[in-house]
Amino acid sequence: xxxxxxxxxxxxxxxxxxxxxxxxxxxxxxxxxxxxxxxxxxxxxxxxxxxxxxxxxxxxxxxxxxxxxxxxxxxxxxxxxxxxxxxxxxxxxxxxxxxxxxxxxxxxxxxxxxxxxxxxxxxxxxxxxxxxxxxxxxxxxxxxxxxxxxxxxxxxxxxxxxxxxxxxxxxxxxxxxxxxxxxxxxxxxxxxxxxxxxxxxxxxxxxxxxxxxxxxxxxxxxxxxxxxxxxxxxxxxxxxxxxxxxxxxxxxxxxxxxxxxxxxxxxxxxxxxxxxxxxxxxxxxxxxxxxxxxxxxxxxxxxxxxxxxxxxxxxxxxxxxxxxxxxxxxxxxxxxxxxxxxxxxxxxxxxxxxxxxxxxxxxxxxxxxxxxxxxxxxxxxxxxxxxxxxxxxxx
Numbered sequence: 001x002x003x004x005x006x007x008x009x010x011x012x013x014x015x016x017x018x019x020x021x022x023x024x025x026x027x028x029x030x031x032x033x034x035x036x037x038x039x040x041x042x043x044x045x046x047x048x049x050x051x052x053x054x055x056x057x058x059x060x061x062x063x064x065x066x067x068x069x070x071x072x073x074x075x076x077x078x079x080x081x082x083x084x085x086x087x088x089x090x091x092x093x094x095x096x097x098x099x100x101x102x103x104x105x106x107x108x109x110x111x112x113x114x115x116x117x118x119x120x121x122x123x124x125x126x127x128x129x130x131x132x133x134x135x136x137x138x139x140x141x142x143x144x145x146x147x148x149x150x151x152x153x154x155x156x157x158x159x160x161x162x163x164x165x166x167x168x169x170x171x172x173x174x175x176x177x178x179x180x181x182x183x184x185x186x187x188x189x190x191x192x193x194x195x196x197x198x199x200x201x202x203x204x205x206x207x208x209x210x211x212x213x214x215x216x217x218x219x220x221x222x223x224x225x226x227x228x229x230x231x232x233x234x235x236x237x238x239x240x241x242x243x244x245x246x247x248x249x250x251x252x253x254x255x256x257x258x259x260x261x262x263x264x265x266x267x268x269x270x271x272x273x274x275x276x277x278x279x280x281x282x283x284x285x286x287x288x289x290x291x292x293x294x295x296x297x298x299x300x301x302x303x304x305x306x307x308x309x310x311x312x313x314x315x316x317x318x319x320x321x322x323x324x325x326x327x328x329x330x331x332x333x334x335x336x337x338x339x340x341x342x343x344x345x346x347x348x349x350x351x352x353x354x355x356x357x358x359x360x361x362x363x364x365x366x367x368x369x370x371x372x373x374x375x376x377x378x379x380x381x382x383x384x385x386x387x388x389x390x391x392x393x394x395x
Contacts, residue, residue, distance in 0.1 A: 005074070012067075013074050016051060020082040026358050029219070032085050037178040038212065038221030039085040047086065048118025051075075054092050055116025058100065062112035068318040069252050073259035073310065080263030083361055085219045087121040090175035093256045094249065095122035095183050101245050102198060102236035111181065111200075123179035125170040125201075125225050127154035131372060134185060135250030137327050138378040144196035144243050147187040155227060157186035157197060164234055166199060166227040172372065176223035177212040179203065183235065184227070185242070196242050199232035206230070217368030219361060254326030255317050257373060258310040261333035261366070265303045265340040268362040272296065272344040279349065292347065299340045306336035324386070331379035338366040 005013075023043050024032075032040040047053040057072040058064025065071075072092070079088055096115050099108060099122070114120035126134045130146035133139055147154050155168030166186055176182065182201040189195050201208060207228040215222045273296060276287035286292055306329070313329035316322030341363035345352040352359055370376060384390060 009071060009074055012051070012056075012071055013078055016047075016053070016075055016078040017081070019046065019050065020078060020084055024082045024084045029083060029085065029361075033218045036212070038175070038218070039087065039178075043084070044086050044121075045118055047088075052116070053088065054096075054118045055112075056092065058096060058112055058116050062100075062108060063116035064112070069255055070314045070318045073255050073314040076256040077259040077263035077310075080260030080365075081267040083219045083264060083365060085221065087123075087175050087179065089220075089253075089256070089260075090123045090179060091115060091121045093253050094124040094174070095179075095181070097249050097252060098124065098183055098198065098235070098245060101248070102240050102242065104236060107200070107233075107235065120181060121175065121179045122181040122183060123173055123176045123223075125155075125173045125176055125182050125184045127168065127170050127185070129172055129371075131172065132374070132378075134246050135253055135373075136247035136382075137250050137254060137330070137373060138382050144187070144194075147185050147196045155184055155186040157188040157199060157232070160229075164199060164232045166201065166230045166232045168227055170225045170227075171213070171222075173210075173223045173225050174372075175221055176225045177210045177221065178223075182208075182225065184225075184232065185246075186232075197238065198235040198242050200235055201227070201230055201232050205232075215368065216371065217361075217364045219365060220368055220372070251313075251324045251326035252317055254330040254373070254379075255310065255313045257369065258306070258313060258326065258329040258333040261330070261337040261369065262303065262307045262310050264362050264365055265306065265333070265337040268337075268344045268359060269296070269299055269303055269340045271359070272340075272347050276347055286347070295343055295347070299336075299343050302336040302339055306333040309333070325383075327379050327386075328383040330373065331376045331383070334366060334370055334374060334379075335376050337362065338370070341366050 023046060052065045053075060055064030056067050056075055057069060060066040099111055115122060127147060133146040155166055155170060157164055157166050166184060180203050184199045184201050186197055186199055188197050207230040209226040211224050213222045213224055276292055277285055279286045309329040309332045313325040316325050341359060344359040345363060348359055351357055
């Protein structure tokens with residue numbers, strides 16, 4: 001394994017960091033959070049036009065850049081540093097790979113070029129707080145019980161008038177209030193032929209209601225999506241193994257989320273080091289006290305270990321027969337981010353404990369991601385089960 005970044009990868013990081021530094025400072029970030037969409041559409045357009053970010057990991061045949069998950073993870077690391085509110089996670093990391101993997105030729109030709117250009121955003125809608133289960137990050141449900149069944153809630157799909165109709169509700173849909181296209185996971189077939197299918201729902205579909213929810217992490221906008229006999233188009237074909245496709249997506253998503261958390265942890269630690277170097281107490285900088293040095297050194301080690309894990313998971317995910325290490329890398333990155341943000345709050349002193357301080361945005365990102373994709377101990381338990389750790393130990 002060659003751990004060095006290529007010239008192209010370095011250029012992606014440098015260019016993206018420069019753009020976000022100019023367009024997504026603390027003031028711009030907070031202003032974007034207060035908009036109805038929860039992000040700055042002009043920034044998303046700039047990311048698409050100047051960097052091709054929405055189509056970074058899409059094939060060139062569909063207008064994408066043709067890069068691997070490694071480059072996408074590096075881009076996510078930079079957006080994580082800035083906590084940039086954008087449709088990148090919902091559209092590029094979660095929705096686009098499913099369209100590429102399961103869509104028919106016509107669906108891919110119609111939708112992927114528009115996603116790659118930034119003209120179309122998309123969101124993956126799964127029932128309730130089941131996203132982590134659907135992506136097989138904290139347990140692999142081979143029957144898709146998380147999608148609901150019969151009268152068990154979730155979203156139900158039935159045939160009507162030669163097509164499909166959806167009825168139900170999905171909560172915690174990332175960017176679901178602003179996305180131009182929804183990929184809705186629904187239960188079909190009743191009890192006799194129970195299965196999970198994915199459907200395409202346009203943003204202007206009759207019977208569709210989308211409401212932005214108040215979230216712990218405002219930089220990660222979420223919505224409640226309600227469907228009342230909404231007309232939908234089946235993604236792909238009925239015989240497709242949707243659960244397997246979601247499980248494969250889970251590792252890629254975990255890699256990108258881990259890289260994003262590493263970027264956020266690195267930035268909040270960087271800001272803390274800068275602050276304790278300036279703040280004085282008893283006539284000397286706070287950062288010169290040995291106890292403070294030790295705490296920051298421990299946080300630094302955690303962040304660097306998490307970066308190594310995220311980079312390895314990205315490299316392995318890009319390899320044809322690589323190890324699936326995304327979940328474990330995500331667990332380590334989320335723990336590093338929570339630790340770095342907590343140290344940042346405390347070492348900033350009195351001002352660090354005010355909600356208005358930017359350090360809290362990083363802490364909320366760590367806590368919010370654990371609620372959406374964790375918690376850490378369950379991510380690790382899933383990784384241990386996948387590696388048969390406890391089975392080997394019991395022999």
